[in-house]
Amino acid sequence: xxxxxxxxxxxxxxxxxxxxxxxxxxxxxxxxxxxxxxxxxxxxxxxxxxxxxxxxxxxxxxxxxxxxxxxxxxxxxxxxxxxxxxxxxxxxxxxxxxxxxxxxxxxxxxxxxxxxxxxxxxxxxxxxxxxxxxxxxxxxxxxxxxxxxxxxxxxxxxxxxxxxxxxxxxxxxxxxxxxxxxxxxxxxxxxxxxxxxxxxxxxxxxxxxxxxxxxxxxxxxxxxxxxxxxxxxxxxxxxxxxxxxxxxxxxxxxxxxxxxxxxxxxxxxxxxxxxxxxxxxxxxxxxxxxxxxxxxxxxxxxxxxxxxxxxxxxxxxxxxxxxxxxxxxxxxxxxxxxxxxxxxxxxxxxxxxxxxxxxxxxxxxxxxxxxxxxxxxxxxxxxxxxxxxxx
Amino acid sequence: xxxxxxxxxxxxxxxxxxxxxxxxxxxxxxxxxxxxxxxxxxxxxxxxxxxxxxxxxxxxxxxxxxxxxxxxxxxxxxxxxxxxxxxxxxxxxxxxxxxxxxxxxxxxxxxxxxxxxxxxxxxxxxxxxxxxxxxxxxxxxxxxxxxxxxxxxxxxxxxxxxxxxxxxxxxxxxxxxxxxxxxxxxxxxxxxxxxxxxxxxxxxxxxxxxxxxxxxxxxxxxxxxxxxxxxxxxxxxxxxxxxxxxxxxxxxxxxxxxxxxxxxxxxxxxxxxxxxxxxxxxxxxxxxxxxxxxxxxxxxxxxxxxxxxxxxxxxxxxxxxxxxxxxxxxxxxxxxxxxxxxxxxxxxxxxxxxxxxxxxxxxxxxxxxxxxxxxxxxxxxxxxxxxxxxxxxxxxxxxxxxxxxxxxxxxxxxxxxxxxxxxxxxxxxxxxxxxxxxxxxxxxxxxxxxxxxxxxx
Numbered sequence: 001x002x003x004x005x006x007x008x009x010x011x012x013x014x015x016x017x018x019x020x021x022x023x024x025x026x027x028x029x030x031x032x033x034x035x036x037x038x039x040x041x042x043x044x045x046x047x048x049x050x051x052x053x054x055x056x057x058x059x060x061x062x063x064x065x066x067x068x069x070x071x072x073x074x075x076x077x078x079x080x081x082x083x084x085x086x087x088x089x090x091x092x093x094x095x096x097x098x099x100x101x102x103x104x105x106x107x108x109x110x111x112x113x114x115x116x117x118x119x120x121x122x123x124x125x126x127x128x129x130x131x132x133x134x135x136x137x138x139x140x141x142x143x144x145x146x147x148x149x150x151x152x153x154x155x156x157x158x159x160x161x162x163x164x165x166x167x168x169x170x171x172x173x174x175x176x177x178x179x180x181x182x183x184x185x186x187x188x189x190x191x192x193x194x195x196x197x198x199x200x201x202x203x204x205x206x207x208x209x210x211x212x213x214x215x216x217x218x219x220x221x222x223x224x225x226x227x228x229x230x231x232x233x234x235x236x237x238x239x240x241x242x243x244x245x246x247x248x249x250x251x252x253x254x255x256x257x258x259x260x261x262x263x264x265x266x267x268x269x270x271x272x273x274x275x276x277x278x279x280x281x282x283x284x285x286x287x288x289x290x291x292x293x294x295x296x297x298x299x300x301x302x303x304x305x306x307x308x309x310x311x312x313x314x315x316x317x318x319x320x321x322x323x324x325x326x327x328x329x330x331x332x333x334x335x336x337x338x339x340x341x342x343x344x345x346x347x348x349x350x351x352x353x354x355x356x357x358x359x360x361x362x363x364x365x366x367x368x369x370x371x372x373x374x375x376x377x378x379x380x381x382x383x384x385x386x387x388x389x390x391x
Numbered sequence: 392x393x394x395x396x397x398x399x400x401x402x403x404x405x406x407x408x409x410x411x412x413x414x415x416x417x418x419x420x421x422x423x424x425x426x427x428x429x430x431x432x433x434x435x436x437x438x439x440x441x442x443x444x445x446x447x448x449x450x451x452x453x454x455x456x457x458x459x460x461x462x463x464x465x466x467x468x469x470x471x472x473x474x475x476x477x478x479x480x481x482x483x484x485x486x487x488x489x490x491x492x493x494x495x496x497x498x499x500x501x502x503x504x505x506x507x508x509x510x511x512x513x514x515x516x517x518x519x520x521x522x523x524x525x526x527x528x529x530x531x532x533x534x535x536x537x538x539x540x541x542x543x544x545x546x547x548x549x550x551x552x553x554x555x556x557x558x559x560x561x562x563x564x565x566x567x568x569x570x571x572x573x574x575x576x577x578x579x580x581x582x583x584x585x586x587x588x589x590x591x592x593x594x595x596x597x598x599x600x601x602x603x604x605x606x607x608x609x610x611x612x613x614x615x616x617x618x619x620x621x622x623x624x625x626x627x628x629x630x631x632x633x634x635x636x637x638x639x640x641x642x643x644x645x646x647x648x649x650x651x652x653x654x655x656x657x658x659x660x661x662x663x664x665x666x667x668x669x670x671x672x673x674x675x676x677x678x679x680x681x682x683x684x685x686x687x688x689x690x691x692x693x694x695x696x697x698x699x700x701x702x703x704x705x706x707x708x709x710x711x712x713x714x715x716x717x718x719x720x721x722x723x724x725x726x727x728x729x730x731x732x733x734x735x736x737x738x739x740x741x742x743x744x745x746x747x748x749x750x751x752x753x754x755x756x757x758x759x760x761x762x763x764x765x766x767x768x769x770x771x772x773x774x775x776x777x778x779x780x781x782x783x784x785x786x787x788x789x790x791x792x793x794x795x796x797x798x799x800x801x802x803x804x805x806x807x808x809x810x811x812x813x814x815x816x817x818x819x820x821x822x823x824x825x826x827x828x829x830x831x832x833x834x835x836x837x838x839x840x841x842x843x844x845x846x847x848x
Contacts, residue, residue, distance in 0.1 A: 034527035043482035088718025
């Protein structure tokens with residue numbers, strides 16, 4: 001037998017020590033292969049969760065060294081967590097893969113396709129290489145914008161918009177919708193605009209979580225200054241990053257949770273929509289964030305709306321292809337996975353796919369446009385605004 | 392070791408992209424679902440039958456070992472390069488060629504995943520019955536090579552019962568066809584069935600013809616909990632004695648029930664010594680009547696808790712304990728050895744008692760899952776491979792367990808295969824004459840012993 005008895009972990013790697021127990025748990029049954037979009041698309045065992053766990057184990061055991069090949073393999077992962085919920089013996093693959101990215105970045109530097117993004121993120125404090133003072137520009141075309149433009153001295157709720165929804169025109173409707181919803185419900189909220197910095201999430205996927213501190217410190221300070229009780233996030237990944245990394249006692253909610261609450265309280269009233277929709281669970285909201293019901297409750301609250309589930313839903317939801325920085329490492333693969341998502345959506349017969357993540361909207365809508373398909377792709381706030389206008 | 396010249400020749404057949412010999416690739420084809428790992432010399436992933444034939448010609452000429460591997464989910468070590476060589480993987484041969492609903496059969500390439508075939512067949516209201524636990528991952532080629540079974544085996548049998556025909560590349564590179572789409576076929580020796588369960592030692596399947604059956608329109612699911620193992624066993628006999636053949640008849644013993652409870656699954660009373668999960672399928676009226684009779688059998692034979700599912704959701708809840716069982720047991724210790732000895736149905740309580748006795752004797756943690764309806768046991772031995780002293784006890788316990796099963800008229804393996812997991816026990820089941828016959832057959836097909844050498848023969 002090789003490799004089995006020799007589980008001595010490389011010395012002086014805090015990173016590997018943290019996951020050594022996870023290797024022990026893997027029984028190599030291969031059940032995770034069924035859940036992995038990347039493994040299914042690329043066939044080869046090294047791209048499957050089981051293959052990656054074994055590669056991590058062999059590295060930890062000193063059998064293999066970190067190579068460019070290793071980097072290439074571990075970059076081809078959505079960090080979607082589907083393997084983690086499938087594993088019968090409870091191996092936390094996602095943590096292994098994140099730690100391996102960190103180890104690889106430490107040994108060989110950042111992935112070349114990610115390097116520039118990380119540098120500009122640290123310099124500009126956003127993922128778009130834009131001047132961060134333009135972060136609030138999505139407010140430009142809003143009618144009846146109050147003079148304070150939601151930048152306040154104090155507020156009950158901080159609305160943390162996130163980089164993608166702030167800078168990408170395709171999804172700027174999300175914060176525009178969100179402030180209309182919060183405003184009409186009478187919520188006292190504020191945005192940080194140019195003082196909102198990237199939450200640091202892309203750094204975890206890039207294998208550089210150590211660089212997050214300055215971003216976290218800044219965001220925490222700005223939020224604290226507002227004396228708020230709750231932060232609401234449009235971006236499921238920002239929300240998760242705050243929950244997992246930020247030392248704060250504030251209530252951290254995703255926009256769907258807040259909207260569900262406002263609908264139940266009667267603060268938001270929804271009018272009839274005569275459409276058939278399906279719902280795509282974003283990985284970081286559903287499987288990795290535990291929020292499955294809030295978006296469904298919102299959909300069910302819209303009179304006349306017909307809601308059909310995707311074949312794979314809730315915990316079994318299949319990533320749209322937009323996770324894990326995969327788009328940066330292998331855009332073609334990300335596109336193939338988006339294509340698979342469209343096929344699954346098509347099988348429901350729905351006219352519209354609704355989701356609750358700006359990155360999922362971008363990935364799915366981008367693919368729909370390139371393929372010139374007749375399918376509506378909406379963020380759930382788009383649908384809520386439509387419904388409110390009929391209320 | 393394989394020379395660079397031979398590697399280049401292989402590479403030229405399939406193209407650079409599909410011949411792998413980087414260490415990162417070799418490591419990830421060094422294992423399957425069993426324990427030991429062996430680094431292959433290369434991995435080759437052909438895209439066509441003719442490429443496989445070319446590969447075999449070179450391999451036969453150069454005496455290079457070829458080890459066919461589907462998804463690598465088998466748990467007997469039948470797809471690892473025990474004596475070195477090239478792993479031949481079927482990732483690219485993954486097409487369902489045809490569902491011939493009129494002839495009630497399917498034609499598939501070996502890399503098709505079992506569950507994908509099930510789904511395709513269901514669209515025609517047909518079913519491919521073999522349902523190994525690995526069905527969402529494992530391939531039909533691997534299922535045929537291992538003659539895979541599954542919980543539905545008690546009523547529907549195993550892979551062999553659905554295999555109608557094959558296209559096979561022999562170790563010499565010759566291509567043969569066996570069987571066909573006909574349901575009846577008695578011409579000549581049954582090469583098709585000889586291939587089934589041959590664990591990659593006789594030939595490489597490149598096309599597989601499978602029989603399909605009508606998809607049952609309804610089912611009834613029951614769960615019965617017993618304070619006495621014998622009562623559960625007599626219930627099994629009563630059901631089968633009454634002429635009812637359930638699609639599923641699963642037993643879970645006390646050890647596993649406790650582990651499931653501690654794992655966060657369903658909790659059962661302290662009295663529970665055994666649980667039966669029973670499912671019947673067929674026409675609605677029949678299934679309903681059978682469900683009620685089974686419920687009565689369970690109660691009459693001492694079950695202190697009997698539940699019959701009224702909805703699919705309830706059925707799913709009743710299945711939950713069984714589905715959680717393996718993961719719960721597997722996560723308890725670093726390794727879990729899944730045994731597969733199988734006995735005549737009436738010997739079930741005797742063998743389970745024997746297992747409890749063996750666990751005590753060797754101070755091991757062993758839980759029992761069983762496909763009770765067909766006497767197929769899955770003792771789960773929880774252990775740690777790094778603990779040499781404990782592994783020695785595991786080894787002795789395994790030998791004693793297998794010996795006991797043989798004495799009860801059983802077999803080494805009901806559905807998992809021999810591979811490298813049980814080759815040392817072959818002489819317990821087979822006389823030297825039988826083993827010589829098998830070796831003779833192997834030589835006829837594979838004169839140079841290049842196909843999966845080091846497996847059970």
